[in-house]
Amino acid sequence: MRPLAPEDPRTIGAYQLLGKLGEGGMGQVYLARSDRGRTVAVKTVQPALAREPEFRRRFAQEITIARRVGGQWTAPVLDADTEAETPWVATGYIAGPTLNQVVSEDYGPLPEQSVLTLASGLLQALRDIHAVGLVHRDLKPANVLITIDGPRVIDFGIARAYDGVTGGGLTRTGSVIGSPGFMSPEQIMGKRLTAASDVFCLGSVLAYAVTGRLPFGTTDSGGHALMYRIVQEEPELGGVPEGQLRELISGCLNKDPDVRSSVAELLEVTGSEPPSGAWLPAEVLAQLGRHAVRLLDSEDPDPLPGTRQPQDTPAPAAPQPA
Template sequence: MDSLGPDDPRRVGSYQLLGRLGEGGMGRVYLARSERGRTAAVKLVKAELAREPEFRRRFTQEITAARRVGGEWTAPVLDADTHAATPWVATGYVAGPSLHEVVAKDHGPLPDASVRALAGGLARALQAIHAAGLVHRDLKPSNILVTIDGPRVIDFGIARALDSVTAAGDGLTRTGAVIGSPGFMSPEQVRGERVTAASDVFCLGTVLAFAATGRMPFGTEDSGAHALMFRIAAEEPELSGIEGELRTVIERCLAKEPDARPQVAELVALTEEAARLKPWLPGALLELLARRAVELLDAETPQAAGGMTGTAGAAPAYGPPLTGAGPGPYGHTGMQPQHHQPYGAPPHAQQHRPAAYGTAPTAHPPPYRTPPPYGQTGWQTPHPPLPLRPRAVRPVATALQVLLGIYAAFVCLQVIQEINLLVLLGEDGADTWYMAEDLDRMENFTAGNVLLFMVCAVLWSVWFYRLRTNSEAFAPGQVRYSTGLAVGSWFIPVAQFWFPLQIANDIFRISSPFPHHARPPAGYGPRPVTYGKGVLNFWWATWVATMVLALVTAEDWEVGSSIDSAIQIVLLDLLFSFVLIVTSIMALLAVQQLTTLQDQRLKGTV
């Protein structure tokens, strides 16, 4: 890691930069720390790319999809601002060298067992990436980080955005914007054909061959880009030194035709046992990783303590100016609002997870400075809150669906009673007006309706609250309003007509397996269940109609001033009952859809 230079910003969004990690075709990468103490890798896009509207559009789409990539084999997307003057993205920082460094500089080729474990981890990373509707497009040793727990894939979901601006108007390729590294490209990329998930499988084969032999399977770095790409498209790989089942797997991955390559699901099954190998690296390499981790901690401390304060001539921060007074935890003043965050979430809603696993949170500083916890000074990193764990929704949802079905059936019986009452009022006139038996029966139905509705409301609140808290765990800070409002907003006048729908829309968006503009590559394993928003929207329309009708049907039919007025009241009650039946059925379907979506997230199938 290099120190920050005079041209480097000191802050990006809510992240304080600590040092420069590297620079590539897309931009510079910095080591950073959030307001909550989370270490991250922040990538700033080059200015010439930021000026391209097509790049921004693709970049926004790919980052949206990349946020959905979870699992332990990738570095999660923590935060991004694709609309800033200089777009940026923050991912979880993985404290480990790249596979290229390990093989080419530090250790040499990995033993067979380690390469098998590497194959298992990378196959699972690709499975998560493809399930989010992404193709990596640039899987190479420098985009794979080596940790004690296994490999981690980085820079997924970005190459496609860069691909949109590689060709200039004259058909030439722009400097620094080549998609894919020549030695680790697929034949489809070389020929400029459509890139699918099978392209990543080919790249996986080249990576495994490099890890096992220490050399690229289609030539050396001195061969030249054109020679490498010709061999990839037309010649067989050089795999001497690789034997047995591992060689068979690599050869299948390196098939020239995409349809001849194994699917990721098959690779996951083939490497099931190898992926669980612990430790997966030789002892000398484990010692090296431990030493690197200690060096990283030593390098961060002075930079964090002194390097974060703005210096003369330093580049300004990306984002709004700092406000407030008093020294912050890292030497800056005040707190910086996160202008790019779409919804304001309260500070207590943000949760942290371990750096190598799952989806990490987006930092949300409070609107005012708060004193540090007891036993901490202003210069220490705040203790992170305990992680928010998602909980199963299906048991509560099943009970709620049964109750909704019973309630709909009960209202159907009430409809029959109301129709009978209309007939009696029309036939018997005034004699029916004071029929005690009919009056008692209607009162019993009304009491039963109210009781069942209250039980449904309680169970509905529990179910909706659990959906809201699970969504916060899946995507911290991305759900509007607090968890308390997930229950309270249903009972707040005026707010009940709008707030619950906004929360439900966020739950639907976060729980869905991928955005509507991104779909898993064709033919790549089973697709998760998906839904449109038609049921959700229609259910909400019927619910609003139910609330409005409840206000205008509050009058009892027996207090009408005449038979005609009593008939009008019963007709309104009948309309209300019909709408209530439809609302109950649509609510049952909405419960089924939202619960199914969250079940998939909880089971890790999306």
């Protein structure tokens, strides 16, 4: 988390901002605290998107649907203002690092049993997301948070609003929406996406988690070359252990969405029981503890000169998920 910069707001809706968690194509993401004391993540929409009426319409529609997704394996949507000058959405804050950070920075590839537990949690998250009619569209290690109780998926459904103002998954300059190393063949080709697209992305995520490498290579030779390999070539799974995990990942990475393994079929392999005991290596669990301590130590930032504290005007209570 980074401190708030002078140009950052100090409050959004009923939430006091504590720091900046990150930023991406959609906008900024802040750590915030509600007037009831709950810690949340608030994502704002960049001005160019906010000026698009079609984006606002789809954003409001997707938020309404996303509120219905259960919160056991996802970050629940708690609040939103799709009519604000800068639209925003608040979700429950998950006190844990991303899978990308764990694998690429903190620890390295995870053991096979940890990845099987990871697969079970992510499959249950996808089951809940798909059950309300959403397709995640951007399942990648940066959108998977690691906690003591299992993984959590964030940013579900939001990508479809972004997709809707760009025409068939393409930006106005012709580049494909999504993360090149974690896209399905049908997403790259601009076809209609179904739940099967998320399953393909899941296969890439699991392969990365257990090997530390992308199954179709990196963008070193260019994003278009990587996307070509995803559409035309077989994945490189040499570092994936033989057996259950290799078969599970191979079933996810079938090029044809009609014969690709389904979420229900994959859950029959992994089971749907929550993790019992420590599902992560000791070094990762220690990192989770340090992460939680940093959150507890977070203090309210000093207001900028001339700004008002949230308590100057009582804020309405944040609505709870439907």
